[in-house]
Amino acid sequence: MDFKTRQASFMAHIRDPEQPAPEGVEDRRMQIYRELFFNNLDGFVSSGFPVLKTLYTQAQWQELVRQFFIQHDCKTPIFVEIAQEFLHFLQHEYQQQKHDEDFMFELAHYEWLELAVSVAQEREGVTSLTPEQLDDASLCLAQTARVAQYSYEVHRISDEYRPDSPSDSPLFFCVFLDVDEEVKFLQLNPLSAQVLAKIEASPGVELHELLIWLEQTFANFEPEVLRQGAISLLSELVTKGIIKKQ
Numbered sequence: 001m002d003f004k005t006r007q008a009s010f011m012a013h014i015r016d017p018e019q020p021a022p023e024g025v026e027d028r029r030m031q032i033y034r035e036l037f038f039n040n041l042d043g044f045v046s047s048g049f050p051v052l053k054t055l056y057t058q059a060q061w062q063e064l065v066r067q068f069f070i071q072h073d074c075k076t077p078i079f080v081e082i083a084q085e086f087l088h089f090l091q092h093e094y095q096q097q098k099h100d101e102d103f104m105f106e107l108a109h110y111e112w113l114e115l116a117v118s119v120a121q122e123r124e125g126v127t128s129l130t131p132e133q134l135d136d137a138s139l140c141l142a143q144t145a146r147v148a149q150y151s152y153e154v155h156r157i158s159d160e161y162r163p164d165s166p167s168d169s170p171l172f173f174c175v176f177l178d179v180d181e182e183v184k185f186l187q188l189n190p191l192s193a194q195v196l197a198k199i200e201a202s203p204g205v206e207l208h209e210l211l212i213w214l215e216q217t218f219a220n221f222e223p224e225v226l227r228q229g230a231i232s233l234l235s236e237l238v239t240k241g242i243i244k245k246q
Contacts, residue, residue, distance in 0.1 A: 014038075016070045041069055041082070048083030049111045054159040055101055067094065080119050087112045101162060103152040110154040113146050113175045114183050120144045122244070129245040131235035137245040139210070139234075140203040144177035145242045147188070147196045155185055176242045186240070191218070192233050196242075204246055207234070 014030075014037050042065045046053050053061050068074075072089040076082060090108050101107075120143045129137050141147070151166035155173065172193035174186045188196065198213060199205055214226050237243040 038066070038069060041065060044079050044082045045086050048079070048086065048115050049108055051111060051157060052104065052108055055104070055107075055162070056099075060099060064094075080115060083112055083115050103154070103157065103163060103166075106150045106152050107154050107157050110148070110150065110173075110175070113148060114185075117144055117146055117175050117177050118183050120177065123246070126244050126246045128241060129238055129243075131238050133245065134207050134231065134234055134238065136206075138204040138206060139199050139243055140246040141196060141200040142176065142242055142244045146175050147193060147200060148173050148175065149193070155187070174237075174242055176240060179241050184240075186242070191229075195230065195233060196237070199243065207231075210234075 014033055017034055042062065045065050045068065046061075056064065068086055068089050071093055072085060074082060074085050076085065087108050090105055096104070122143045126140060126142070150171050150173065152163050153167060153171065157163065170190075172188040172190065174188055174196060176184055176186065178184050194217070195210070195214070198210065202209075211227055211230060214230055215221075215223050218226060234243060
């Protein structure tokens with residue numbers, strides 16, 4: 001058996017102990033490797049998805065992580081990227097089981113979003129601003145902020161609270177890193193979610209352009225009411241560090 005074949009056999013067995021171990025290696029040594037690799041991966045995934053983990057028994061959770069280990073071709077040792085690949089595995093490769101909650105995919109995405117925000121780095125040239133600077137600033141969504149839409153109350157889910165059905169209407173959130181570098185979330189109404197989505201899609205947009213877009217998009221609103229509401233919203237988002245200047 002050449003080196004590459006032996007190496008492939010070694011890794012296949014490490015990922016799935018049901019696969020035969022390389023010839024000539026005692027099981028005691030292989031057990032050490034099996035536990036080391038799996039426990040490291042389990043630690044990474046558990047740290048990235050702590051709420052999701054509480055919804056499973058230990059055996060169910062380890063089986064889920066084992067499936068990820070066996071089925072997904074994970075190419076990175078970086079913690080954040082492993083979490084992203086686990087999310088990809090759940091969304092595109094995993095077959096939902098009877099004991100899985102229907103909201104598991106949304107919860108996993110929300111937890112990954114919190115992690116992604118916590119390590120995000122701001123783009124070069126993007127700076128903070130104050131509400132007084134809104135009139136003349138080119139606005140953008142901070143790299144440390146993400147907007148998402150869910151069907152379930154993902155921010156409330158825990159081992160004690162497991163919603164039986166989706167909410168009556170879509171739920172919008174902004175997950176962001178505040179000025180103290182703590183991950184927070186802000187629940188948005190549909191209008192404020194659209195404003196943030198517009199800024200995210202049009203980095204560099206200015207306030208007057210945004211107000212024109214709002215008047216055209218929400219023609220049933222009184223322009224002055226819309227203007228005052230938008231300025232109030234943007235001032236809050238600027239203060240929280242969600243909207244910045246580029």
